[in-house]
Amino acid sequence: MVETVVSMGLPVDEHLVIRKNRLMPEELGKELKRIGIVTGTHGDELEGQFVCYELNRRIQEHPEYLQGIVDIYPAFNPLGIDSITRGIPMFDLDMNRIFPGSEDGPMMETIVRQLMDDLAGADMCVDIHASNIYLEEMPQVRINEETAERLVPYAKMINVDFVWVHASATVLESTLAYSLNMIGVPTLVVEMGVGMRITESYGCQLVEGILNLMKEMGIWAGPVGEVRTPIVSSDREIGFVNADHPGIYLPKARIFDDVDEGDIIGRIVDPMTGNIMEEVKAPIAGKVFTRREYPIVYSGSLLNRILGGVQEQ
Amino acid sequence: MKKEVIYRLDSPYRESLDITGYRFGSGKKSACIVGSIRGNEVQQLYVCSQLIKKLKELEQHGAIVSDNEIMVIPSVNHHSMNIGKRFWAVDNTDVNRMFPGYDKGETTQRIAAGVFDCVKNYNYGIQFASFYLPGDFVPHVRMMETGYQNTSLANLFGLPYVVVRKPRPIDTTTLNYNWQVWETNAFSVYTSETDVVDEVSARQAVSAVLRFLTRMGILRYNSHSGYIASIIDEEELTIVKTDAAGIFRRLKCPGEEVHMGEVLGEILDPYEGEVIRQVVSPTDGIIFFSHKKPLVTESEIVFKIIRRLHE
Ligand SMILES: [Zn+2]
Numbered sequence: 001m002v003e004t005v006v007s008m009g010l011p012v013d014e015h016l017v018i019r020k021n022r023l024m025p026e027e028l029g030k031e032l033k034r035i036g037i038v039t040g041t042h043g044d045e046l047e048g049q050f051v052c053y054e055l056n057r058r059i060q061e062h063p064e065y066l067q068g069i070v071d072i073y074p075a076f077n078p079l080g081i082d083s084i085t086r087g088i089p090m091f092d093l094d095m096n097r098i099f100p101g102s103e104d105g106p107m108m109e110t111i112v113r114q115l116m117d118d119l120a121g122a123d124m125c126v127d128i129h130a131s132n133i134y135l136e137e138m139p140q141v142r143i144n145e146e147t148a149e150r151l152v153p154y155a156k157m158i159n160v161d162f163v164w165v166h167a168s169a170t171v172l173e174s175t176l177a178y179s180l181n182m183i184g185v186p187t188l189v190v191e192m193g194v195g196m197r198i199t200e201s202y203g204c205q206l207v208e209g210i211l212n213l214m215k216e217m218g219i220w221a222g223p224v225g226e227v228r229t230p231i232v233s234s235d236r237e238i239g240f241v242n243a244d245h246p247g248i249y250l251p252k253a254r255i256f257d258d259v260d261e262g263d264i265i266g267r268i269v270d271p272m273t274g275n276i277m278e279e280v281k282a283p284i285a286g287k288v289f290t291r292r293e294y295p296i297v298y299s300g301s302l303l304n305r306i307l308g309g310v311q312e313q
Numbered sequence: 314m315k316k317e318v319i320y321r322l323d324s325p326y327r328e329s330l331d332i333t334g335y336r337f338g339s340g341k342k343s344a345c346i347v348g349s350i351r352g353n354e355v356q357q358l359y360v361c362s363q364l365i366k367k368l369k370e371l372e373q374h375g376a377i378v379s380d381n382e383i384m385v386i387p388s389v390n391h392h393s394m395n396i397g398k399r400f401w402a403v404d405n406t407d408v409n410r411m412f413p414g415y416d417k418g419e420t421t422q423r424i425a426a427g428v429f430d431c432v433k434n435y436n437y438g439i440q441f442a443s444f445y446l447p448g449d450f451v452p453h454v455r456m457m458e459t460g461y462q463n464t465s466l467a468n469l470f471g472l473p474y475v476v477v478r479k480p481r482p483i484d485t486t487t488l489n490y491n492w493q494v495w496e497t498n499a500f501s502v503y504t505s506e507t508d509v510v511d512e513v514s515a516r517q518a519v520s521a522v523l524r525f526l527t528r529m530g531i532l533r534y535n536s537h538s539g540y541i542a543s544i545i546d547e548e549e550l551t552i553v554k555t556d557a558a559g560i561f562r563r564l565k566c567p568g569e570e571v572h573m574g575e576v577l578g579e580i581l582d583p584y585e586g587e588v589i590r591q592v593v594s595p596t597d598g599i600i601f602f603s604h605k606k607p608l609v610t611e612s613e614i615v616f617k618i619i620r621r622l623h624e
Binding site for chain 1: 322323324325399403404405407410417418419420421422423445446481482483485486552554557558559560583584608609610611612613614
C-alpha cells in the first residue's frame, strides 16, 4: 500500500511529497520484522530505481512468501530526481549531510527528521546509492569502521562483490546510515554502478541479495539464488588514483580487472595538441573497483580506485 | 604591498585559476583575511577589494606597525563567480566544506589545501562569509564553539553582535573551524548581503576589520569605537517558522525591534492575493535574521529573533 510519509507545501500549488510502498503479509501474525529500502537521496543516482521496481515485482509475484514488512522508499529527494539535481533544489546542503534533522531547522531538516521517525524501529535498512555521474563503482557495501563489527555479517548476505570498511570522519556523522545506526537500526549503504544510468545486472544482483538478507531475518520464505561472498577490505590496501593534469581521461582498465603495480590503466590526453598529458599507472597491484566514466578531468579528479591484496600483518 | 599567486590550478578549457594574495607589511604572521570562497559571494569580494584599497593607502602612510604581516585573499573561486555558479562548477562541491584540504585528493580538496597552506599559522584569521540559508542578517561576527574560541576578542570588531555557533558535523570542514583547530583565532564577519553589493554594510565591515587590526596593535589607525557587542549563543535565538506556503511579504527587517504578537510578515495565496497567514512574533526582541526571497515553503525559517530579557 502506497503511503505518504512527508508532505510539505511548496510556494505555488504543489507539495513536496515523499512516499513509500509498504508490502506486508495478508495475515497479520505476531510481531512482524521490518526492513526499509531507501534510495534517491542523491537525485542523480538512479540505480536504486530499478532495484525498487524489481524488488516490488519479485515480492508481489509471490506474496505467500512474505513474512514481514518491506517498506520501499524509491525517492527520498523527489525534487532532485525530477530535475536531474544531485542535491536538493534551492538548498545548499547535501541531503545526506543533514541527518538526523530537526523540527526547529529549515524545511529540509524538518523533512529529514520525519523520515528518520518513519524508519525508527525498523530491524534493518538498506540505503542504495549509485556513486555519482563521474565514477562507476563495483557493487559494494560501505561501512564506517565504528559499526563494522555489527554490520559486516549483514553486508556479507547482500550479494555484493566488495565490502569497504572505511575510517570514520566527523562530517559523515550526519548521514542517514550513521544516524539510523545510532538509534539501533542496522543500516547498510550500497554503492554500485554510475550516476544517471541503470545497470540492470547490478540491480538484479542486489535484489537477490536483499531477498537473501530478508530470508536470514525471517521476512522472506521464498527461494533465493546463489549469493556471492564479498571481499572485505579490512586488511587490504586501497590505492587511489587522482589526475595530475587537466584534460580528457581515456580509461583502459575496467571494473573487476586485475592489474599489476605500474600497469598503465588509462591516459589523459589533450584534444588541442594531440599530446598525451599523463600515462596513468596503477599505484598498487589489485582489482579495479572504481573507474572514471566522465572524461573531463582537472588536477585532482578521481580516476580509479584499486583494492589491493591481503597485507601481511 | 606584494601581490602574488598563492595557488594555481590549470584548467582544461579555461585560463588557470589563479588565487591571488596581497601581503602588507612584513614580519610575524599577524592577520589573514579571506574574501569570497563561493561564486555568489560578490559582497564578500567587494568588501575585500575596499579593504585592500584602504590597506594600500595605510601602508604608504606607514600605518602598519613594524613586524606585522597582513595577508588578504580577495577571491578563491572566481572560476565559479565568472559563470554564475555558487559552487565548484565541475562537480558542484563547496570549497568552503573541504578544509583543511588534501593536496593529493579531489580538485576542491586540492584548492582548499593550497589556500589553507597559505592562510594557516596567522595569529588572527578573518573570513567574510555567507550562510547556507538565504536571507539577511544584522552585521555580526560569528565564531565556532571549538573550545579555542575567544569571544572577548570578537568584541573588538565593534559590530553590534557576536554569535557563537555549536559546530555540527558539517561545520568541521569549513575554513573557520579548521583555522581554530590550527590555533588561529578565527572570526567570520557577516554583512547583510551576498549576491549584491550593499555599500552601507560593506563600509561597516571594512571599518570593523580596521578597528580590530588597530586594537590588536597591527595598524595605527583612527577608528571610532563602534559598538559594545552582545554575545549570543546561536541556540538562544528564537526561531519563527512558516506553517503555510505562498508569496512572502516581509514587514520587519534585521535590526528592527519587535514586540510579542506583532506581525512580522504575511503569507499570501499565490493565485488570489489574499493573506492566508500572518507570521507573528512569539517574543519581544530584535530581528537578527529574516528570509528575503519572495516565495516561501511550509516549515521554513523566516525569522530569527534575539530575545529581549525582561528585567
Ligand atoms: Zn549517493
